[in-house]
Amino acid sequence: MSAETSGRPAAAPGVAAPIGSGLAAVAIDPATPRLLLPLARALQGINRLLMAIGMLALLAASAVLTSSVVSRYFMKASTDWQDEAAVFLLVGMTFTCGAYVQSIRGHIGIEALVGVLSPRLNRLRMALVDLFGLAFCCFFAWKSWTLLHEAWVDGQTTSSSWAPPLWIPYGLMSVGMSLLALQLLVQAGCSIRRLGSAAMEAR
Numbered sequence: 012m013s014a015e016t017s018g019r020p021a022a023a024p025g026v027a028a029p030i031g032s033g034l035a036a037v038a039i040d041p042a043t044p045r046l047l048l049p050l051a052r053a054l055q056g057i058n059r060l061l062m063a064i065g066m067l068a069l070l071a072a073s074a075v076l077t078s079s080v081v082s083r084y085f086m087k088a089s090t091d092w093q094d095e096a097a098v099f100l101l102v103g104m105t106f107t108c109g110a111y112v113q114s115i116r117g118h119i120g121i122e123a124l125v126g127v128l129s130p131r132l133n134r135l136r137m138a139l140v141d142l143f144g145l146a147f148c149c150f151f152a153w154k155s156w157t158l159l160h161e162a163w164v165d166g167q168t169t170s171s172s173w174a175p176p177l178w179i180p181y182g183l184m185s186v187g188m189s190l191l192a193l194q195l196l197v198q199a200g201c202s203i204r205r206l207g208s209a210a211m212e213a214r
Contacts (some may be wrong), residue, residue: 037114042201042208051197057190058111065104072100092173102180106187110194134206141199148195152188159185 037058039051079093112118125133159181161167168174 037111040198040201042204043197044200044204047197047200050193054110054114054190054194054197058108058114058194061107061190062111065108068100068104072097072104075100089172091171092175095169095171095173095175099175099180099183103183103187106184107190109187110190113191113194113198116198131209134202134209138199138202138206141195141202145192145195145199148188148192152185152192155181155185155188 037055039048039055043051075093075097079090079097082088082093083090124136128136159178162177162181167177169177
């Protein structure tokens with residue numbers, strides 16, 4: 012299956028393919044509009060940094076949960092803070108790494124139509140998916156920022172005895188969804204440019 016029909020951006024000549032070769036191999040899509048190139052380059056660096064931090068957060072969550080099980084089983088100690096700390100780490104990792112996963116189109120998708128539709132209709136499908144995804148993520152990001160503002164102004168905390176502030180997970184969610192929306196903006200620009208180029212060639 013080609014990169015064109017799979018919905019994944021093909022690598023530029025001489026550039027490593029963006030799938031399966033580690034963090035350093037994610038290349039900027041050659042179809043990126045010139046106006047969006049600075050944003051694409053910035054996102055490339057930010058995504059790699061956040062993925063590295065996300066790996067550390069996942070290891071930290073594993074260590075916290077392991078210590079929680081040990082302390083609860085052997086010392087009968089309360090583990091409220093450990094459970095919430097692990098949840099905060101996992102929530103932060105999930106949202107802040109979403110833009111990287113989108114940059115390699117690694118999110119779960121249904122590709123039943125890819126082999127049925129023509130390349131032209133697949134390009135149209137990708138453009139529509141990117142635009143609808145962008146609209147949804149923009150709304151989600153806006154709502155996340157409003158929740159962050161409310162949590163910060165009202166001093167909201169969790170209901171546990173540890174009671175950490177809720178602006179922490181809401182802040183991570185807001186940043187992650189904003190980055191995901193920007194990544195989709197870049198990819199929507201690529202999809203629309205491919206669609207336009209194909210239309211011009213067909214004339």
